[in-house]
Structures are given as C-alpha cells and as structure tokens.
Amino acid sequence: MGIFAELAFYLVVILVLLLVIASAIKILREYERGVVFTLGRFTGVKGPGLILLIPYVQQMIRVDLRTRVLDVPGQDVISHDNVSVRVSAVIYFRVIDPERSTIQVEDFMAATSQLAQTTLRSVLGKHDLDEMLAERDKLNSDIQEILDAQTDAWGIKVANVEIKHVDINESMVRAIARQAEAERERRAKVINAEGEQQAAAKLLEAAEILARQPEAMQLRYLSTLNVIAGEKSSTIIFPFPMEFGNLMPVRSDPSSQSSRG
Incomplete structure (x- = not known):
C-alpha cells in the first residue's frame, strides 16, 4: 500500500x-x-x-491587430436643407497600440461603433441632400478625420469610412425627379437659345461679306438653285433679276419723235 x-x-x-x-x-x-x-x-x-x-x-x-470592419447601422439624419434621410456606412479600423486599447477603454469595438453613429449624424446634418448624393468622397474623408482624431487616445487607427446607402422616401424621390426634369428642360432651352444666337451671328457675317459684291449674291443664288435641282420633284421658279433691267436698251416712242419734228 x-x-x-x-x-x-x-x-x-x-x-x-x-x-x-x-x-x-x-x-x-x-x-x-x-x-x-x-x-x-x-x-x-x-x-x-x-x-x-x-x-x-x-x-x-x-x-x-488586424483590420476590422464595423457596419454602422442606418441612422436617421435631417440634412441642412431639412430633408429626412436614412444613412448607413461601414468603417475600417485597426488597433495600433494594444496597451491603450486595453487600458484606456473597456470595449473599443462598442465605443468605436457608438462614436461612429454620432459622428455620422453630426457631419451629414451640416450638408445638403445634393452634397450627400454627389460628394460622398468628401464626406467620407471628413468623417474619417473626425473619428481618427477621437479614437487616437484609445490606440485605434481609422483607415477608411464609406457611406453605403442614402435612403430617401418616395415623395422626396418624386420631387427630385421633377427637379431633374426641369433642370434638363432649362438646359435644353439655353442650348437652343445659344444655337440661335450663334446662327444669327454667322448669318450677319455672311450678309456683310455678300453685300460687298452684288455678283456674289447672284452666284450664291445660282448655287442654291443647283442644290434644289438635284431633287426630281422640285419646281424651280427663276425670278427676274433687277440688275438685268439696267443693262437692257431703252426704246424711244415714234409718236413722240414725230411730234417733235
């Protein structure tokens, strides 16, 4: 034992x-x-x-220490021009200082998520709807700089921020469509007016050139008739040029000559 x-x-x-x-x-x-x-x-x-x-x-x-992806849930934002939208984003960040990420903050994932949500609402609320739709790169950069500055004390480096969706209600979508249609009509009218202005300037220039020599007008007239004659169903009317009347001899009246004799 x-x-x-x-x-x-x-x-x-x-x-x-x-x-x-x-x-x-x-x-x-x-x-x-x-x-x-x-x-x-x-x-x-x-x-x-x-x-x-x-x-x-x-x-x-x-x-x-690997890069982490944080999906920011959709946030209700009122833009600077009083339009209600719902915006979602994604954030890429990583830990660069393990000591501070462990000691300075209890849960850096939750803290970064909450900070990203509040920053997203505050930054987008300062911009109009058109800027949210057309200038996403600038907004992404602004949000990334703010987050990176505030998470630096936690040993976190925010590498990139991307706005994924900007959701607008149906009534606002129809209003934007009408605005875009009106903008296209305005541009079409402006382009048409500019074309008429350019055409009138060219016609005035051509008239000034043709007015220097009367024969040039006759040549232009004949070249136009040549173009019209190319069409088989065309009927061409030759008006009598006023210049030819000055070249014809004037006949004297016999009765007037006999009375004079």
Whole structure:
C-alpha cells in the first residue's frame, strides 16, 4: 500500500506540474499581441511567438491587430436643407497600440461603433441632400478625420469610412425627379437659345461679306438653285433679276419723235 501511495503522490505532483507549465506557456500568432498584467499592474506588451507567464501571478489579454470592419447601422439624419434621410456606412479600423486599447477603454469595438453613429449624424446634418448624393468622397474623408482624431487616445487607427446607402422616401424621390426634369428642360432651352444666337451671328457675317459684291449674291443664288435641282420633284421658279433691267436698251416712242419734228 505504501508503494502505491507514493506512486499516486508522484503522479499527482507530475500532473500538477504539467498543468502549471501548460498554463504558463502561451503562443501568440503573428497578428496578435499580449498585454501582460503582473498582480494587476501593467508590465508590458509581448508577442508574437512563445510567451512564458507566471501562473496565477501574471495574466495576459490577447489583442488582434488586424483590420476590422464595423457596419454602422442606418441612422436617421435631417440634412441642412431639412430633408429626412436614412444613412448607413461601414468603417475600417485597426488597433495600433494594444496597451491603450486595453487600458484606456473597456470595449473599443462598442465605443468605436457608438462614436461612429454620432459622428455620422453630426457631419451629414451640416450638408445638403445634393452634397450627400454627389460628394460622398468628401464626406467620407471628413468623417474619417473626425473619428481618427477621437479614437487616437484609445490606440485605434481609422483607415477608411464609406457611406453605403442614402435612403430617401418616395415623395422626396418624386420631387427630385421633377427637379431633374426641369433642370434638363432649362438646359435644353439655353442650348437652343445659344444655337440661335450663334446662327444669327454667322448669318450677319455672311450678309456683310455678300453685300460687298452684288455678283456674289447672284452666284450664291445660282448655287442654291443647283442644290434644289438635284431633287426630281422640285419646281424651280427663276425670278427676274433687277440688275438685268439696267443693262437692257431703252426704246424711244415714234409718236413722240414725230411730234417733235
């Protein structure tokens, strides 16, 4: 019985040692860092690779350094021109300082999400609806700069912000469609008026050139008749040029000559 008791004791000791060694050895991947606390006090950041800890004296919190994607839920926003829209976005960020992301904030994911929602509403509320639809790159940059400045104290780097959807109610969609149609009609009228203005200027220039030589008007007239004659169903009327009347001889009246004699 004494031998079996000793063997059992040794087995228990070996088992305890194995458990202690297993709890002391930690392996961190390349994208992970370990924030180590010794008796509750921060003592450093370790990793990646093999980490040895003192069991029950040191604790380690794993921090993932890879880029994370945060989907910001749809937010009801009233634009600067009093239009109600619903906007959703996505944020790309990563931890650059494991110490601050662990000590300075309890849950950096939840904190970044809430901050992104409030920043999205405040920034978009300063812009008109047309700017939300046409200048998304500028708005994304503005939101990213504000978030990056505020999350820097948490050891968070906001890499990019993208506005995904800007949802508008049906009545506003119809109003925007009518506005776009009116804008297209206005542009068409302006283009038509500009064309008439340019055509009138060219006609005036052509008239001034033709007025310098009367023969040029006759040549232009004949070339126009040549074009019309190309159509088989055309009827051409030749008006009598007034210039030809000045070239014809004037006959004298015989009766007037006899009376004079």
